Amino acid sequence: MDLHLRGKRVLITGGSKGIGAAAAEAFAEEGCHLLLAARSGDQLKALADRLRSAHQVDAATSVVDLRKAEDVARLAREAADIDVLVNNAGDIPGGSIDKIDEATWRHAWELKVFGYINLTRQIYAQMRARGGGVIVNDIGAAGEKFDANYICGSAGNAALMAFTRALGGKSLADNIRVVGINPGPVGTDRHVTLLKTRARHQFGDESRYKEFQKSLPLGRPAHAREIGDLMAFLASDRSGYTSGVIYTVDGGISAGWG
Secondary structure (H helix, E strand, O other): OOOOOOOEEEEEEEOOHHHHHHHHHHHOOOEEEEEEEEOOOHHHHHHHHHHOOOOOHOOEEOOOOOOOOHHHHHHHHHOOOOEEEEOOOOOOOOOOOOOOOOOHHHHHHHHHOHHHHHHHHHHHHHHHHHOEEEEEEEEOOHHHHOOOOOOHHHHHHHHHHHHHHHHHHHHHHOEEEEEEEEEEEEEEEOHHHHHHHHHHHOOOHHHHHHHHHHOOOOOOOOOOHHHHHHHHHHHHHHHOOOOOOEEEOOOOOHHOOO
């Protein structure tokens, strides 16, 4: 299926690895030009070089920390001509309420929650001035199936779900679509880290983290590319009447699996 994305310019935050890198691959295969943003310059450069060579697209990089207002403003200036924003950066730690202190909670939300909101505020204004665009928020299924052992993430994701629905419910008046994706477990390094934290708290042994994967649908987490492909579809005009909604991709977990 041709998604009619060729030549579109796409900004992906958290674009150096995991879902961000998978999304970059999906958009590059569709002929999109990329601006990849993250804190890890070496990984960004390696990915951009590979995608540029493999798909003959432009692939620029921006090393930023979206917790910093000046970095958000700089990235927005660099992305003045983008058609699609994929908000994806985040590293909220696992843990129950007695394990996540205030400083840790605020640090996590500065990137995942306020990072999304602050960048969207600036990019949305630019898109409106240019005549339209698409914003895709990678949120997380813990925002709808709450997890006391990931309480900081559940609360933050729920806030971003409300933000996405509220903004996207009216954004078509500006010819902008705002949509969200709630991945469940995805087989990334971050997924393994979260499971190791949970295993350490529950069993006292992080090496037992794989025990939590046995009960997943199909006996596995989602592949990052399964999320990246959905991002590309939602950003395309094939999904042109879609705004203010969240797509859950968790193999049925939030619908009652297990």
